[in-house]
Every structure is written in C-alpha cells, then in structure tokens.
Amino acid sequence: MSSITASDQASAKATPKAATKAKVIQPAWVRALHWTNAFAMVLMIMSGWKIYNASPLFDFTFSDSITLGGWLGGALLWHFAAMWLLMVNGLIYLALGLATGRFRKKLLPITPEGVLADTKAALTGKLSHEDLTKYNYVQKLLYAGIIVVGILIVLSGLAIWKPVQLQYLTAMFGGYEAARYVHFFCMAAIVAFMVVHVVLALLVPKSLRAMIIGR
C-alpha cells in the first residue's frame, strides 16, 4: 500500500496496533455481510427467474437450468425463505455502514467531474488500483447506486407480496402491475452490476483477496 488515507493516519496515531490495522482493506463485518449477501442474492435471483417464468412480463423466459426450485411452488418457497436472509443481512449492512461512517468515508462525495474523469480514465485503461482502500468515482457511483437498487428491489418485492396490507407502498410504485416491472428491472440492474463486478474483481485479483481475507 503506497498511500494511506487521512482517516487511517488518524487512527494510526490513536492506537498502537495501527500498523496492522492500516492494512485492513475490508473489515471482517464487511466481508461476512458481503458473502452472505452474495449467497442470498444468487438464491433470490435464481428462484425469482422461476417465478417470472410462471407469468413472464416479456417475450422470453429463463432456462430451467439456471433457475431454482423445480416448479413455481418450490421457487416461491426459496424466494420467501432467502428474502429473510437478504433483508436481515441488508439491514445490518445499512445500519453498520451508516453507524461506522463507512458509507460517508468510502462513497462520498460523488461529483459529476470526478465520475467523468474516472470514467474516461477507466475506458482508456489509466485507472489506478494502487490503493484499494480508496474507491474511484466510478466505483463510488456504482456502489452507492447498487445500494439504492438493493433498497428498491426489497421495497418493490414487499409491494408485490403485500399489495393490500402494504397498499401505500404498492401505490408508491404505481400499483401492483407497475411494481412487478420495477422489481424486474432492479433484478436486471443487479445482474448487470454483478457481471461487471465479478469481471473486474477477477481482473484485479487483489481486490478479491481483500474481500476474502481482508488484506
């Protein structure tokens, strides 16, 4: 690690263990929640595809080989079981992200100039991954954006599940049928994010290592 962030320097003065602490890129709670989320999301997406197939919104269905549950009833059981894991894990993540200041420190500020400059750098292959503790503006935008999508997919899912008991939420999405489309497009955004995210993690393997062992 060639550079240390300001906050890391501050903690370096405060604690004697700083030398080892400064090396941690992804703290243990982030790693645990990240992989739990990944697991829950794969279950949700694969069972969700099977549910989609029962009444497709568009002119295509998902191949059975990439769905979960075997039939609609099985897929629903998986979906409504994994939702608890996804939701509880997600809530802990949001609470800790806000409470520890991680969201503020890692994801903010996001400026249009910064995003533009880093997008250009990324496309021309000049984006540095030297310091993994600091996200570039494209990362900031995508990571903040996917948190918003994550919140939206849970809310639209609740709106579809409980259009009577949570009818005000359903109305916020423009009604039951509209909420189905929102739920679908959030899934599409998450899948697109996952593809890019996994490809980039493989291209910069030390980032994957950091998400597994922390350093």
Add this chain to the structure above:
Amino acid sequence: MGRLRNLLIPGVDKTLLLRDAVKTMPDLTRRRFISGGASLGALTLLTGCDVTDQFSAEEMLKQVSKFNDGVQAWMFNPDAMAPTFPESAITKPFPFNAYYSLDEAPEIEAKDWKLEVRGLVENKKSWTLEELYKLPQVKQVTRHICVEGWSAIGSWSGTPLRDFLQIVGADTRAKYVWFQCADKDGYNSPLDMRSALHAQTQMTFKFGDEILPRAYGFPMKIRVPTKLGFKNPKYVLSMEVTNDYKGGFWEDQGYNSFSGS
C-alpha cells in the same frame, strides 16, 4: 482448478485463506438463522413441529413457510380493505385459470346443488341456491392476484361470508373455514378465520352483474381479495368451521398456506 485458484489469488497463504474463507462463509449464519426462524415459526403456529428433524433443504423451506404464515397473520389488518376500482378498470375478458382446461370445469346443475355446512356451527342445514340468492348481496370491483404473478380486475357480487357465518351460528373463535369443491381431483382450501371474517370476503354468486358463469365457479365461489387467487375456491360444495388444519389442494403441494395479499 488448482491453476485457476492460483490465477485468482496469487501469493496467498492457503491455510490463512481457508481459515478466513470459512469465517466469511454464509453457511453458519444461515443455519443459525434457519433454526431460529423454524422454532419461531413453530411457536407462532403451535404446530408442534419437530425442529430436531434431520436437516434438509425441503424441511427447512417448509418450516420457513410456516414461519411466513405466522408473519402474514401478524401483518394482517382486518380493517385494511383491498383497493377497489371503477367498473371501467375491469379486465376483459377476465382470464379462466385452473389446473385443468375449461372443458373439464365442473358442470353443476343449480337444482341438484346444495351448499353443505358442517363443523362448529349451530345450524347444519344445507342451503339451496334459491335460498342463498335471497341473502343480501354486496358488489366489489377488486384485483385478483394469481400466485403466478399476473393479476386481473373483476366485479364480484355476493353475500359477505361473515354475515353467512353469523346466520348459521358459526363459532367464529374456530381457526378455519375449510372449503371443499367440485373441481376434478377434489379441490379444497382452508381459510383462516380472521380472513373469513374480513368485510370483503364474499360468497360470490355473480360476476359482472351476471349469474356466475361456469368458468368462474358456478354456482358459488369464495372471493377473498386479501388472498392470492388459489385461496379463492370455485364450485364450492361445502364449508366446514373447524379448529383443525385440513390442508388444501395447492397448500399440500407447497404453496404458502396463508398466501395473503
């Protein structure tokens, strides 16, 4: 595989990696969550399920579904009405949907049909269609939501089930009203008492102001706009007020039993 692993995570101590990876695996968290959920579900429903059952995905999913029954019963607000729509919003044609084709739908002769009333009720007399038609009716235009995801808006008229339960002197402290139907293979479905007593839950005799057609459940269906479509039985032959969970055609195959909207 080994080469791939080296490629992905170069220069990593394998033992350290393994130790840390195990720590971050979701499995433990999942199991703790599952057993918590399962026992909570059992408590909520007092089903006396055995959480020491050998772990299997299927058993786990069943337990979570029971837990979800409890959560939905807790979420159910008897005063929350299903949204209603203007007549112009009615879906035309309203879809026919069943596990059989329309040709195989029950053909019931009105004069041969009687609604049987059983279980925890004071008056167990059977009702002819003529007698039922004399009861006051209410119309609703609500959204029917199928477990498959699609929805359609329809117009249903009939007698609020809670009025009928009162007339027959049903013990409304009982847990369920269980319906048996004329569909081939014997359709049946349990309805929890609180949903049965909901103001919009209806013994339906008309669709779109016309006598309920065969496609939609002649002579009587139970319209429950706070439940998914499969909890709205058609071609009803009998209702039984009971404390026993008697299962249902789809419920037994794995659809969530409460399936509230």
